Structures are given as structure tokens and as C-alpha cells.
């Protein structure tokens with residue numbers, strides 16, 4: 436790697452910062468100052484990880500041809516939900532993440548269930564692996580999540596009461612967000628708080644947090660997060676707000692109602708995560724774009740936080756499934772990235788071998804799903820090119836957030 440291309444990489448890194456908020460720019464500036472001139476990615480390979488030998492056919496996706504570099508050139512952050520154990524123990528997996536991502540998130544390692552072996556203790560071992568991998572590779576890190584109704588530790592239901600839940604929540608956020616303060620791009624502070632079918636006028640889900648803390652628990656969590664880490668972009672993250680149907684539209688309206696209420700009450704929040712667990716062949720369009728515009732009008736950024744494309748409604752033929760999934764990746768990302776409020780895209784896993792979907796709703800024919808960018812052998816699928824092309828087509832809107 437020669438001097439000239441190092442400089443080109445830095446220029447690209449600089450470009451990627453233009454499309455972000457002031458808070459994010461401050462973070463970016465700090466990172467850039469610490470990074471001297473040798474930013475990995477966009478051509479650079481650190482010692483020990485497999486390099487060009489991984490190159491697939493057709494077409495190169497490594498170095499300057501990577502998603503990471505194309506994302507940066509379009510003013511975007513992009514990457515994957517990752518598993519710390521695989522980053523440590525699977526060199527091909529680690530090399531893919533290193534080359535293709537400038538933003539990573541823990542698929543599970545920062546959830547309550549993972550961090551809290553008991554009511555009085557924390558275990559940060561896996562989360563710390565992720566932080567050091569990201570920092571060595573000059574990637575940004577999302578935190579997921581500080582509050583969710585799922586993946587709570589087994590002890591939670593017997594320990595948490597109306598008398599202590601608020602304190603339990605605040606001290607968890609203070610400890611976890613505080614530990615990583617200044618190092619996180621963003622935190623999913625509250626995950627999946629809205630469930631319209633639970634019947635409340637405010638749309639809030641009937642969750643343990645609502646029952647134990649009260650109907651201001653979302654606000655409590657965001658205020659605690661800002662206090663613990665004033666630099667991270669605080670995010671509300673949810674699913675089922677993507678599709679062109681009445682159910683998703685009702686949920687979009689309920690989310691907007693909550694966000695407006697938060698704004699009125701001056702609750703600190705910077706972004707909305709649209710999870711984007713979507714289906715090949717389904718329709719995404721005007722409703723989602725109206726939602727993104729409304730979020731932007733509240734002065735919030737939008738991140739695509741958990742994208743994968745399930746193929747459970749498609750027939751058995753692998754070629755047809757893969758083509759439809761790639762097309763959905765392209766259409767969806769081209770649609771949402773046409774909006775300058777969308778500044779980051781995270782895929783929920785690296786390869787089809789590890790996708791969570793195979794443990795959730797499976798296909799009628801019993802075959803494994805193929806929803807991610809790399810196949811079960813960690814070979815790139817056509818989705819990589821579909822995604823990269825969608826990133827490239829966004830270039831015109833960079834820097835307008």
C-alpha cells in the first residue's frame with residue numbers, strides 16, 4: 436500500500452463524515468485525529484488476515500471494491516451484526532468483516548441476557564472482544580441494546596419488582612453505556628417498545644418494563660443513556676414498520692406518536708432504527724418513505740439496523756431464491772437510500788450459515804433460508820453486488836443530512 440492510496444482512503448473517510456449530525460461529526464473528528472494516516476479498509480489489509488485469496492468470482496469485492504469503501508464514498512456507514520466468538524476463531528469470517536464493514540454491532544453480546552449473569556454482576560468479556568476488534572479495524576460500533584422485552588436474563592422475572600425496576604434499569608444503563616462511553620457510534624436505547632395489537636392508545640407494548648417501571652420507562656432509559664454516554668447517537672429501534680400494508684402503517688403511526696411525544700418532552704434521542712427484516716418479493720414504498728420523511732422532520736437520523744431478506748415465501752430452487760433476494764436487497768436499499776436521512780445500513784449477520792432466521796420461522800420445505808450476503812461457506816452471493824450498486828446509486832445525495 437503506497438502513500439497515495441492511504442490519502443485517498445482518508446479523503447473518503449472524510450467524505451463519509453459530511454453526511455452526519457454535529458454529534459457524529461465530533462465523534463468522527465476524534466476518531467480521525469487518533470488514526471494518523473493508516474486507516475484500514477479501502478485497500479489496506481492488516482497482517483494475518485486472508486486477503487486476495489478470498490477473492491470470489493465473478494468480480495472483485497475486496498479492497499477498494501469492498502462494500503466498506505463504496506459505502507464510505509457514498510457517505511454511508513455499513514456493516515454487520517457480528518458474533519465475537521467468530522471474530523476470534525474464524526479467520527475468514529473476521530477478514531470479511533474487516534474488509535466489508537465500517538460499522539459493526541453485537542448480534543447478542545450486549546443484550547441483558549449476555550451481560551448480566553446475575554442481578555449483581557456483569558460479564559463484559561464478549562462485548563469487549565467486539566470493541567477491540569472494531570477499534571483495531573477502525574470501524575464504528577453500534578450498541579444493541581439497553582432495553583428490550585426479550586432476552587432478559589432468567590433471574591429477571593424473580594428479581595425485578597415495581598419497587599426496584601427503575602433503579603435496575605438506570606444502573607444497568609449507567610454501567611453498560613458508561614463503560615463504553617465515547618467509543619460508541621450509537622446505542623439502541625429502547626428496542627421494540629411499540630405493539631399496536633396490545634390495544635393501548637399510546638401503542639406501547641405490554642412489556643415487563645411497562646408493567647414494572649411505568650409508562651415513562653422509554654423516557655427513563657433515554658435520559659439515563661444520554662447521561663452515561665453524551666456522545667453516542669441515541670436510537671429507538673423497531674420492526675414491522677417497513678411494508679406497504681395496514682398493520683405496518685398503523686405501527687409507523689404509533690412510533691411517530693411516541694417520537695413526537697418524546698420531542699415535546701425534550702427526551703434526548705438522535706435516530707430511529709428501521710430493523711428491515713424484510714421478505715423477498717414483498718412491496719416496500721411510499722408508506723416507508725413518508726415515515727422516514729416524518730422522522731427527519733423531527734430532526735432525527737434513520738439507520739437501517741438489522742437488514743436481512745427472508746425467502747420463506749419462495750419455491751425451492753436456489754437460483755430463483757437467490758435472484759429474488761438480491762433484487763429485493765437492491766430495490767429496498769435503492770428506495771431508502773434515496774432519502775438523505777438514512778446514514779447507515781447494518782445487515783443482521785454475515786452468512787447464511789449463522790442467520791437467526793433458521794431458528795425462527797422456517798421455510799415450508801424445511802430447507803435453510805438464504806437471507807444474507809455471504810453463503811453458508813462464506814462465499815459472497817450476488818447480494819453483495821446488488822447492495823454495492825445501491826450504495827453507488829446513492830452518491831448524489833451524500834452530505835445532505
Ligand code: XIL
Pocket residue numbers: 542543626710741791
Ligand atoms: C436475534 C438474534 O439474531 C438471535 O441470535 C437471538 O437468538 C434472538 O435475537 N430483533 C432484534 C434482534 O432486535 O436483537 C434479534 O436478534 C432479531 C430481531
